[in-house]
Amino acid sequence: MDSDYPKDHPRNVIPELCRLYYSNGWMPGSGGSLSIKYGEEIYITPSGVQKERIQSEDLFVQTSDGEDISGPSCTKGLRKSQCSPVFLNIYRLKKPGAVFHLHSKSAVLVSLMNNGNTLHLSNLQMIKGIPKWTTGGNHKFTDDVTIPIIDNTHTEDGLIDGMVKAMNDYPDTCAVLVRGHGIYAWGHTWEQTKLVCESYDYLFDVMLQLRAAGVQEIR
Structure with missing residues (x-):
């Protein structure tokens, strides 16, 4: 932990979460990225690095308009x-x-097991960890939770159009799956975002194990 910053500062939280998610197998190789808004600043992980080795000084900081505020030393080449x-x-x-x-x-x-543009979940207790983004509150376990799925692109910025459509079509969602790629998820705080990611990963794992057991319908 960097003692120059509060415990809940992104410069402490992001490296800690990167190590956790690497150990979970959620950020293998150099894959994945985290961002946290702190005041008016957004802290973002660097690209193409081993996430479990990220240090507090390695983060990039920018405004919500994309203006760069600060970044790691140029000697690091990040x-x-x-x-x-x-x-x-x-x-x-x-x-x-x-x-x-x-x-x-x-x-x-x-995302690969579903040919359509959505994944549906219901009647699973951990659904209660998923917030309803637009209407407020959290889902009940009996709710039909819809997660949009978009197709992958060769570059991350190529995903934007599909992401915008998915978020507009399903305004209550707080996650979008990218087929064969991974998940983008968000919350009102980093703690809620962590909860969303953990809840969804648990739910996805349950679905996969049920499918492996020959159970095709869990709604």
């Missing part, structure tokens, strides 16, 4: 996350406190 344009788009449209992009294996698998 680049801002390629997810930055997608993150900024979500911050503008949804006004969250944090946006995470993870390469969770269960998120990838459920």
Whole structure:
């Protein structure tokens, strides 16, 4: 922990979460990216690095308009996350406190197992950990929760049009799956975003195990 910053400052929280998500298998290789809004500043992980080794000084800081405020020393040769344009788009449209992009294996698998543009979940207790973004409050376990799925593109910024359509079509969602790629998720705070990611990963894993057991319908 960097003692120069409060415990809940992004410069402490993001490296801690990167190590946790690497150990979970959600940020393998150099995959995935995290961002947290702190006041009027957005802190974002660098691109193409081993996330479990990120230090507090490695983060990029920018405004919600994409203006760079600060970054790591040029001697480190780090680049801002390629997810930055997608993150900024979500911050503008949804006004969250944090946006995470993870390469969770269960998120990838459920996106590939569904040929349509949505994934539906119901009658699972951990659904109660998922907020209803527009209407407020959290889902009941009996609710039909819809997660939009968009197709992957060769670059992260190529996802923006699909993300915008998904968020407009499903305004209550706080996550979008990218087929064969991973998940983008957000919350009002980084703590809520962490809860959303963990709840969805659990739900996806349950779905996969049920499918493996031959149960095709869990609604």
